Amino acid sequence: MRSRLPALLLLTIGLLFLFLGVCQGEAEIVFRKATNLCLECIGLG
């Protein structure tokens, strides 16, 4: 159990960060970028 403690701690912080990110509107930025064609990704812009 002790060896799993750092992973569980990081997991908890990660979930907290996810929640904070959603509250700050970052999920909308990701969604907007992901649902429109990314010209940089395909090598056009």
Place this chain on the structure above:
Amino acid sequence: MVKSFRQKFRIFVQMGFTALTNGYAAGFVNGTLYKGDTKFLCVPGLNCYSCPGALGSCPIGSLQAVLSDRNHKFSFYILGFLMVFGALLGRFVCGWLCPFGLVQDLIHRIPVPRTRGNRASGAFQKRKTLPGHRFLKWLKYAILLGFVIILPLTILDIVGQGQPWFCKYICPSGTLFAGIPMIASHPELRSALGWLFTWKFAILIVLLILSFFVYRPFCQYLCPLGAVYGLFNPVALVKLRIDEEACTKCQACRRACPLDIDVWKNPNSPECIRCGRCKDACPHGAIH
């Protein structure tokens, strides 16, 4: 050559996960992108969100999208995803769940032609790493810092917006899974092709050819996502343990490791992608 059940199962999981996370078949037919709610979420591997089949978002592309946004200079959201995936799986993601890793694995499985000249000269032999591996393996950390974090944060246009530098100038996964299918299905895009596409296409071709000779060159030397997950390897829930009493230090694990890692000394190396070949090769069952 794939021998053990684990390696056959790994290929099956890699293909299944790639198909599952790129399951928007209509996108490939019509050249459109999926616009459903799952695109709010990141997938664990390097899977371009502009791939016509993609149902989720690429964590590296998303990180650059948030960092280059003029209203955000830090991304809790993407760091959260990376911490969750990293803490649970570490680089198991690279070995089992990444579509571009799968492509490199499949190419590397193509056998070298056994011609007499080839055997004599040794010119076209498979190898685990590139010459200079000791230094080259740090390149992915430089790419993570430079192209994914610092450049999108600091080089801004007139309205304060940055660019996704890694996606734009390096990412071969975007070229393969998004660029080629989109350009194939949209003739009007072909007239806009220029030096940037040629550059990215050249990177892709070099890496695909190199994958034939060297095991996963992109993952070993260039992938910023692998660099992130590698940092989690020593603490992730999925990790390797050596039974010190059973291990005879015979180095069978190192010989079997496609990444040339001394598994018996460093079972949770940041380079390890958890393919499990060391476990299959250990004659004493000392790797758990």
